[in-house]
Amino acid sequence: MSRIGTGVGVAGHAPAPVPSVGRVPGRMPPAGQVVVTGIGVCAPPVDRPATGAWFDVRTRLGRRGYKYLPAACQYLLVAGRDALDDAGGCLDGAGEEFRGVVIGTNNGVAALHDEQDRTVIAEHAGELSPVTAPFGAVNVLTSRLSMEHGFTGISLTLTSPLVAGLESMQVGARAFAAGRVNLLLAGAMEQAVPAPEAAAPEEGAVVLLLEPPERAEARGATGYGRCAVRTLLLPPRGLGSGAVRERAAAVVREAARDLGADQVPVYALLDDSPVSELVAGAVPAAVGPVRDAGPPAAGSLTPMLRLADRLRAADGDSLLVTAAGTGNVAMVRIWRTAGSTNRSAGC
Amino acid sequence: MTGVAITGLGVVTCHGSGTRALWDAMMAAPVTDPGPVPDPYANMDVPAVQCVADADLPAQSQALARTSRLALTAVDEAIADAGLPLGGPASAGSRTGLALGTCMGDASLHEQWRADGGKPAARFTSALGVASEIADRLGPLSVATTISNACAAGGFALGAAADLVRSGEADVVLAVGADAYSRVMLACFNRMGAVDPVRCRPFDLHRRGTSFGEAAGALVVESAEHARVRGATVHATLSGSGWTCDAHHLTAPEPAGTQIIRAMRAALDSGGADQRIGCVLPHGTGTQLNDVVEGRALNDVLGPDVPLYSLKALIGHTGGAAASVAAVAAALILRHRTVPPNVPIAEQDPECRVWLPQGVTTPLDVDRVMVNGYAFGGNNVSLVLAGAGG
Secondary structure (H helix, E strand, C coil), X not given: CCECCCCCCCCCCCCCCCCCCCCCCCCCCCCCCEXXXXXXXXXXXXXXXXXXXXXXXXXXXXXXXXXXXXXXXXXXXXXXXXXXXXXXXXXXXXXXXXXXXXXXXXXXXXXXXHHHHHHHHHCCHHHCCCCCHHHHCCHHHHHHHHHHXXXXXXXXXXXXXXCHHHHHHHHHHHHHHCCCCCEEEEEEEECCCXXXXXXXXXXXXXXXXXXXXXXXXXXXXXXXXXXXXXXXXXXXXXXXXXXXXXXXXXXXXXXXXXXXXXXXXXXXXXXXXXXXXXXXXXXXXXXXXXXXXXXXXXXXXXXXXXXXXXXXXXXXXXXXXXXXXXXXXXXEEEEECCCCCCCCCCC | CCCEEEEEEEEEECCXXXXXXXXXXXXXXXXXXXXXXXXXXXXXXXXXXXXXXXXXXXXXXXXXXXXXXXXXXXXXXXXXXXXXXXXXXXXXXXXXEEEEECCCCCHHHHHHHHHCCCCCCCCCCCCCCHHHHHHHHHCXXXXXXXXXXXHHHHHHHHHHHXXXXXXXXXXXXXXXXXXXXXXXXXXXXXXXCCECCCCXXXXXXXXXXXXXXXXXXXXXXXXXXXXXXXXXXXXXXXXXXXXXXXXXXXXXXXXXXXXXXHHHHHHHHCCCCCCCCCEEECCCCCCHHHHHHHHHHHHHHHCCCCEECCCXXXXXXXXXXXHHHHHHHHHHHHHHCEECCEXXXXXXXXXXXXXXXXXXXEECCCCEEEEEEEECCCEEEEEEEEECCC
C-alpha cells in the first residue's frame, strides 16, 4: 500500500457505509452518510480586486435588520439562504423542530473581539456598540441563521481549528442517527482575522443542505452526492517518535481505510507541521498521485470551499484530507451523484 | 443499567480543585462574593469574577493559557478517577474521543497580545485550541469535537459525548467544559447591563443580572459494558439529553419557554418511561427573564415540588463550563443521595415559583437529577443523570 503522493491505481465508485466498531447495542445507529442536496457559497471571487468591497449587505440581504451583524454572520445568512433555494422543496415534511443548524468557525468574531477589546483597553466597556455586544459569543451568529428560518431543532457552533466546517457534517450525520433532526444546514463561516499578515486570510461562508439518505430518496432528491466525515485529534507535541507516533499513524490509517481512501483519488490540504507530515505518510492512497488542494488558511472555511468544489466536479468521487499543527485532522469521503449539475449560485 | 456510564469526575471552581472541594462547598453553602479581576485593563463598571485561585492549579501547567489550565486540572482528576492510563487507550484496541465545550477558549492569549499593545508575533492562531492541550494528555483521539455554544457548551459536550458512545464511534469519551475570565466577554455583559454588582443571585427578587466565575468540569463516559469489562466504577449514568433552539432572539429567552420545555421533555423521554426527577440543577443565571421563564417551564414539566440546587449562586456563572460542572455536581448529589442547602438568597422572586431549599439538606427521594443549560441565541440543552443502579 502506498501513501499520499506516491500511489497509483484505479478509482472505485461504489458507495459503502462507514464501518462502526463496538456500537452500544440497541442505542443508536452509527453516524453514517449524509446527502448534500443544496450548496450555498458566499466568498470573494477569485478575481477579487486588491481594494474595494466584494460584498454589499444591502444588495445581498436587504436594507433593514442586517447592517450591524458581524460580516461572518452576513455571509452565513446569504450562503444559508442560497443552500435552501438550491435544494428546492427540502422543507416539505420536515417540521421546524426537526430542522437544525450546525456551523463551524474559528475566527467568526475574531475581528469583532479585537475591536471590542481595544475599545475596553483604551476607553471603557460603556463605549462598546450595544448592537454588537451580544456577539461576544460566537454561537449567536449561528443562532441568527436558526432565527432567520425558524429552525428550532439543534443549533450548534463548532470551533475546532481548521476542521470545524467538515466537523459540522459529521455532527450532522450523528444528529440524524440520534433522531435529533432530519434536515440540517451545515457549513463554515469566517471573517478576515485582525492580523492578516500572520495568517492566510479567509472570509466568506459555505453552507450545505444535508439530509439523511432515506429522506432524500423518499422525496426523490439525489443531490450533489453523499459524504461521510471523520475527525481525529492527534497530540501535537507527542508525535516525534515512539509509541504515540505509531498509535497516531494507526488511527489515521484506520479512519482513512474506513472511508475508502484506497479506492478514490485523495486531495490534501496540508501545512508544514509534523501533524500534516504524519498524516501524509499514513493515509493509504492507492489511487494517486495525491492532488494538492493547497495549504490550509487561518480558519475552517477553505476545506469547505474545496468540498463544495469536489461536489460540483464531474470527477468528484474522492477523499479530501486536511490537517494542521494543532493536531486536528479531518477526512471527508465524497460519493458524487452521477449527472448532478452545478445549480447553486456563488456570491 | 440503561444509559451511558459516567466513570470519572473532575472539577475545579473558585472553591478549589477536586470533587471533594466542590461537595464540601455545596454542603457549606457559603455566600461568596466575586472579587476584582487581576487585569489592569478591565475598564468596566463591574470588573468582578469568582476566579479560581492559582494555588488550585498545578504548577506544571503554568505556561499554558488559563482555560487550558483549568481544563487540564479537571481532566487529570477525571482520568485518574476513571482509572484510565495517561496518554494511551483505555484498553487494547479501544477508541478514545473528546467532546469539549467552551465559550471563549483561551481568549486570554489574544487579550494579552492586545494588552501588550501589539499583534501576535508569529502565526495567528484561534483562541479555541484547548482541545489540543487535552490531546497531549490523552494520546491520539479517534473522534473529537469542540462545541462553543456559549453558556450551554459544556452541556452539549456531555450530550455529544454520550452520542459518540451510543453510536459506537468511541469506546471512552472525555466530556469537558471549561472557561476562564475573558475581558471581552465580561465587558460585553457589562455593556448589556447584565452583570449583578453584588453576586450571582438566581431567583432572588433583587437580582440584577449574572456574575461570572471560572471553572472546568470533566466527565469520563463509556458504555456500561466497556466499564464492566475494564472493571471501572460507575458513578452515575447519563440517561438522556434534549437539544433545542428558540430561534427567537439573539439574547433573550422566548417568553413562553416552548423550546426549553421541549428540551426537558426530550431528555426525560430519551431516558425511558420513568419521568420522575429528584432534583434539578437549573440554568438559573440571575438574569431577570431567564429565571422567570425557566421557573415557569420547570413548573410545567415537573411541577413545583422538585427541589432545585442553584449551583451558580455558589460558584458564579462559569460560562461554557457551567453545565459540565453542574453535571459533576449532579453526580455527587446522586452519590450522596442528598440535595445540599442552597446558598441563601435575600427574598425569593414570587414570579419564580420554584423550591429552593435553604439552610437544610434534602434527601434525594428519586434517583434521577436534571441539569439545564441555556445560551445566548436560544440554545437549550437538558440532561438527565441517574444513579449507578438506575
